[in-house]
Amino acid sequence: MMSAVQKLHDVCRSTFNVSTPPSAQALQRVRSILDSIKPADVGLDEDDARQQERGFGYFGTNGRRGRHSPMVARWAPPISYLHLYECEDFSMGIFCLPTSARIPLHNHPGMTVMSKLLYGSLHVKAYDWVNPFDEQLNTDPSIPRPGRLVTNRVFTAPCETATLHPTSGGNIHAFTAVTPCAVLDVLAPPYSAVTGRHCTYYRESIPVGPIPGGIANGGHEDEQSISLLEEFQPPDDFVVQRGEYRGPRVGP
Numbered sequence: 001m002m003s004a005v006q007k008l009h010d011v012c013r014s015t016f017n018v019s020t021p022p023s024a025q026a027l028q029r030v031r032s033i034l035d036s037i038k039p040a041d042v043g044l045d046e047d048d049a050r051q052q053e054r055g056f057g058y059f060g061t062n063g064r065r066g067r068h069s070p071m072v073a074r075w076a077p078p079i080s081y082l083h084l085y086e087c088e089d090f091s092m093g094i095f096c097l098p099t100s101a102r103i104p105l106h107n108h109p110g111m112t113v114m115s116k117l118l119y120g121s122l123h124v125k126a127y128d129w130v131n132p133f134d135e136q137l138n139t140d141p142s143i144p145r146p147g148r149l150v151t152n153r154v155f156t157a158p159c160e161t162a163t164l165h166p167t168s169g170g171n172i173h174a175f176t177a178v179t180p181c182a183v184l185d186v187l188a189p190p191y192s193a194v195t196g197r198h199c200t201y202y203r204e205s206i207p208v209g210p211i212p213g214g215i216a217n218g219g220h221e222d223e224q225s226i227s228l229l230e231e232f233q234p235p236d237d238f239v240v241q242r243g244e245y246r247g248p249r250v251g252p
Contacts, residue, residue, distance in 0.1 A: 004037050005248055005250055006249075007033055009085055011030055012186060016090040016189070027163065031114060031160075037118070039119050042082075042247035044246075044247070050180055078101075080095070080242070080243030081093055081241070082095075082096065091185075091186070092185070093187075094184050094185070095185065095240075096181075096182045097177035098177060099178070101176070102174065106172065107202070109166070109197050109200075110166050110189075112166065113171075113185060114186040115164075115184070116162075117155050117158075120179045120180050121156040122178060122181045123153070124151050124175060126170025126171075127147030128147065128172070129146070131145075131146075143230075144229060146228055147227055147228075150169065200231055201231065202229040205228045
């Protein structure tokens with residue numbers, strides 16, 4: 001019997017083409033398979049992830065746990081990336097985040113991204129550019145650009161697959177693990193230095209304030225918040241290590 005993750009690969013191959021945007025119907029086919037995938041389908045176990053965190057923690061000089069301990073970075077287990085598959089049209093991979101791990105705000109230029117939270121709870125904060133052409137027109141990375149807050153909430157598995165688009169849906173997002181969690185990502189097309197799809201990191205420099213214009217995902221406000229986002233280099237303690245994928249083989 002074909003594995004669930006192989007089915008995902010096959011429908012991605014028939015859906016994504018680097019030269020043609022996918023249709024809404026095709027994206028729904030990918031989403032329906034992602035929604036059905038469980039941790040065991042990709043060789044993961046939430047209980048194992050929790051067990052692996054034991055022995056790590058937030059310890060200060062007095063030995064007590066504390067979120068503001070100066071030794072947090074030293075004792076926190078690293079973020080892991082499990083590579084499943086990549087071609088010029090799309091890639092598949094899993095990010096495994098221990099409790100409190102954070103992936104800073106980063107963009108996905110010209111990309112459609114579908115993210116399935118496999119287990120755990122994850123805080124997602126996401127922006128879209130107020131002017132989607134700002135990223136192309138602004139050649140000076142030192143100048144902050146206004147981003148509109150799209151999502152600022154905690155997701156807990158099981159939940160629906162999230163989809164972001166090149167100019168909508170929260171193309172610039174950050175992840176913070178509330179509990180140990182894992183996210184299966186489909187990127188179409190994947191990052192590529194050759195074609196100029198670089199991953200750029202951002203931080204919120206100046207909150208501009210709320211503006212009229214709809215409700216942010218998961219919120220109850222009649223206004224949307226605007227912040228100036230500036231490029232930056234993540235701190236040295238932001239490390240993503242390559243992990244071992246132990247699920248079913250994926251490929252053509």
